[in-house]
Amino acid sequence: MTNSLKLVSAQPKATPGVVASAAYTGGRRVAEIPIEAAGEWSRKPGHVVWIGLHEPGLDLLRQVQKEFGLHDLAIEDALKAHQRPKLEQYGEALFIVARTAQMLNGRIAFGETHLFVGHGYVVSVRHGASTTYTPVRERCEAAPKALSEGEDFILYAVLDFIVDNYMPVIETIQAEVEDIEDSVLSANPTRDQMNRIYQLRRDLLRLRNAAVPLVEVCRRLEQPGLPGVDASMYPHFRDVSDHIRRVQEEIESLREVLAFAFETSLMTGQAQQTEITRKLAAWAAILAVPTAVAGIYGMNFDILPELHWKYGYPFVLLMIAIVCGWLYWRFRQKQWL
Structure with missing residues (x-):
């Protein structure tokens, strides 16, 4: 004593x-x-x-x-x-x-x-x-009434606290994912955004690997015969399992959104490259007209139909302007420019 x-x-x-x-x-x-x-x-x-x-x-x-x-x-x-x-x-x-x-x-x-x-x-x-x-x-x-259940209640309380602390992490990532999704849909994605999407997907995968195995732990805690675990605590461990499954669903949902954002960013980048290629092709076609005409004048011919014509040079410039203007108008109609 x-x-x-x-x-x-x-x-x-x-x-x-x-x-x-x-x-x-x-x-x-x-x-x-x-x-x-x-x-x-x-x-x-x-x-x-x-x-x-x-x-x-x-x-x-x-x-x-x-x-x-x-x-x-x-x-x-x-x-x-x-x-x-x-x-x-x-x-x-x-x-x-x-x-x-x-x-x-x-x-x-x-x-x-x-x-x-x-x-x-x-x-x-x-x-x-x-x-x-x-x-x-x-x-x-x-x-104290709940704590008087003994060591199995303490075990439940700690596991429940661990699982509950997953949710603030998911909520923080969810807010960032929504911002990323909005920015990807409204503007061209940057390299930093692409890297961040990859980081978040990898971190969520690691979080899933950390959380999901606890379902099996809780399932075993619900089985009769484990020392120190009373049958009255089985519903508590089942509740922890339900929380883990909810965490898993949230993780999978966020990973799908990030995958969609990643694919959208790739498609946006490809569309941007296609648009640039179209513009370059259109301008190349327009510039091909004066290039071709200038190439003809650069040939060593003594006799050309308009060579000694007083209005030959202005006429050729006018024709170049008309053809280039017509090509520009057509490309604008087709939304290439």
């Missing part, structure tokens, strides 16, 4: 890589705990330990592994980013990888969140571009 009181009253020292570390019972926070005491708290009946880490080093992960008995392979994956979204079961513990996304400097920046879930504990490990999960913790603490 004395040891417990000491743990509750003592504030853990700040540890690099540790964002938050707390113990909960009945949906309410009862203590800020150090990592070295997390295992003991998680084994207390009715208690859940929730630890948040940000880009931890190997020593910190080994300490967490010691407290909860985590698998070596899961620790190895959590140390290195660039994992595909997945769910792995190691004995009575789950290891989940999810990809996060946010807009930075006009591009989608991706990060990762690794989740260790077992009886009495949840450990989240963030890598790369990712917003803090402090709002998730605050929201859960504001609803």
Whole structure:
């Protein structure tokens, strides 16, 4: 009893890589705990330990592994980013990888969140571009009845937060795509616009590859038999799956619009080249008349019908002007000029 009181009253020292570390019972926070005491708290009946880490080093992960008995392979994956979204079961513990996304400097920046879930504990490990999960913790603490569900509710809350953060990214891209579509239809596309269309399509493909595998993760979380996941939470994970499918539909829609804009820009460019070719051909035809006449006069003939005629030179110039004017008028009628 004395040891417990000491743990509750003592504030853990700040540890690099540790964002938050707390113990909960009945949906309410009862203590800020150090990592070295997390295992003991998680084994207390009715208690859940929730630890948040940000880009931890190997020593910190080994300490967490010691407290909860985590698998070596899961620790190895959590140390290195660039994992595909997945769910792995190691004995009575789950290891989940999810990809996060946010807009930075006009591009989608991706990060990762690794989740260790077992009886009495949840450990989240963030890598790369990712917003803090402090709002998730605050929201859960504001609803103690829901938080009292335990580690599976915390898992749901984190996954739901990750998926919900995809939508601001999509909305930002959607606004830009609408501007690009309007500019492509109203004016000739520039090289920068073409490059931007390509970048957005590539980023959306990466976002789809990050989001869609979470459908399979949630589907597995809905299956009976997974440790720490109660049947009452199945509808919540199904709701997350629905959100992911909506994200997927939005991504596919935006990619189609960008593909249309890209094709339109190509067709516009081709039409512009055709228009230029027509104009050049028309002017070449017009200039061919004085060129031909001048070529005839340049031949070395002593006797030409109009050579010694007083009005021969003005007459030829007049005929050139009449023929060129008539060609110009015809080309304007055919909209070549």
